[in-house]
Every structure is written in structure tokens, then in C-alpha cells.
Amino acid sequence: MPADSAVLDVVVTDPIISRFAERLQAGAPRHRWRFLADAPPEVRSHALAGADVVVCARMDAKEAAACNARLVQVTGAGLDRVSVAALRPAVAVANTFHHERPIAEHVLMSILALTRRFPAVSGELRAGVWRTIATDDAVPLHRTLDSMTLGVVGFGGIGRETARLAAALGMDVVAVRNRPEAPLSMGALPRWVGGVGDLPRLLAESDVVVVTVPLNDATEGLIGPAEFAAMRQDAVLVNVARGPVVDQAALYRAxxxxxxxxxxxxxWWGAPEAGRTPPADFPFSELPNVVLTPHYSGHARSTFELRADDIAGNVNRVAAGQPVRNQVR
Structure with a gap:
């Protein structure tokens, strides 16, 4: 960073990225870093109002309206927990990624767990039941990945990386996205890419449907009763997007x-709380044909180390008067 760059007041309210405080400070050492994830609300609100840069995962409308920062740096890709519309027009907003590979690996793990019936088989063996094709004619044989079609709903960074890894293991890949005409990276070339209107075709062709779209007004409830009716009876759904993209009542019934x-x-559909963990209105945890995880598919160490590097780099860019990376507003 140039020696004549400004020294900024940087307030960090995200508890997860705060674990990487040393890396953040090493990447932008001249600045005043304040880590306030555990601070009382009044202390945090006062700090947000005076900060040059706010690093957060969440920001409600009241906090956003009082924010005078030059940059609100979101610590992940999604903006649905930050009241961007309530921010002053002069406040820039940037996000960061690096979760694509971990989530893609999680998708593949989930596919194998579901198609090889890991939840049910593990439960049987824990209960003392040894049940295989050698003991029970009703036990199905496994399928291998190279005999399956993966349908990717949404083809951003997560969708592309999932497609790339799946194709490398022999899966046939198809996809739908908002702009089917946009260029494709050479590492992820599905057999076909359609628009949202091609979703019924994708559902009918796919053995696995993975949902990776962002949550917005157009995608809330995107996968509902009609979509489950269009899927194959033995197909599996993997949701790594946001809970409300899938109609939970329709999913439970399916x-x-x-x-x-x-x-x-x-x-999931909200935050965990007593009597509602996992956070859903239906008892998914009682079903044998589901894999349940606590929104952790992207939680690799590399994800947060690289996000910390992005954040520190953007702090330095703000100080030097340079454009920030991954600016979304």
C-alpha cells in the first residue's frame, strides 16, 4: 500500500471472519481494526456510524441507514442479509467468494451419500442389522456417477465448479440459468444450457438436481410441487442455495x-432455535432418505483465508482511492 494512503477505521462485526483477525491485519497493517462481533448493540451501532469500512455478514435497515462508511464489505457472496437498499447512495458495497470448490465437493459427497443410501444403511448397521444384496433381494444395487445426469439450477461460480468436478467424474451435466447465451468457461461445458423456461426439461432428464441460485423475488419457491412432479421418481435434490428457494412443504411431501x-x-428456512433445529416446519430429521447438514458446505479453511485476503485488499484499495474488487453497488 502506498505510504501516503489514508489510515482507515475498519469495524468488523462478522464473528466468523473475526477468527482470521491476524490475517486481516497482516494484509492491511496500517489501519485501525476493531472486532466487535461480541460488542453490545449500542457500542456496535456507534462504531458502524463512524467507520470508514464496515466488514459484516449482516446489517439491518437501522444500522444501514446510520452507516457513513465508504465501503460495506460483505464477508460472503450473498447480500440477502444486508439491507443494501437502506444504505446511503455514496456507500459502496462489495462481496467475496472462494466457497465454490468446498460447496462443489459437498454436492458430490451428498450425491454419493444419497444414491448409496448412507443415512439408512448406517442407521441399520448401528442398530445391529447387516443388510446387503447377499442377505436381502430387495436391497438395490449402486449406481456409479458416470451413469447419472446432473442438472444444475443456476450456473454461477458454485454451479460451474460443481459441473466441472461432476464432469471430471463422468457425470453428464445439463444446466439452466438466467442468461443461457452468456459465454461458458472451458472448465465447465454442460451438454446443454437453457433458460429458466427449460427447467421442466432439466428436471425430467436429471438423476440429480442441484440448486445453486441466489435468493430473490424471482427464485423464492422456485422448486415447488410442479417441479417435484416433473422429477424422476428416483432422482435426488441437493440444495446449497438458500432454504426458501425450495418450497419446504412440497419437498417434505415429495x-x-x-x-x-x-x-x-x-x-434452511430460518435460524435454528429451541424446538426448531434443524430450522424447518416439517420433521425432515425423521426421514431416512435425507442428508442434513447445518449450512456448512462452504466452510473450508481456504474459504475464509482467501476471503480475508480479499477484504484486506479492498481496505487498502479504499485507502489508496482505488476501485474495490467485486463491487456490487
């Missing part, structure tokens, strides 16, 4: 009625 083969749920 699983109970064996309308689909199974589901992997990493994202």
Missing part, C-alpha cells in the same frame, strides 16, 4: 410420498 428418491439439505 420425500414422504417417495415422489423423489431423496434430498440433501444444507440450507
Amino acid at each position: 420425500l414422504v410420498d417417495k415422489q423423489i428418491g431423496g434430498a440433501a439439505i444444507d440450507v
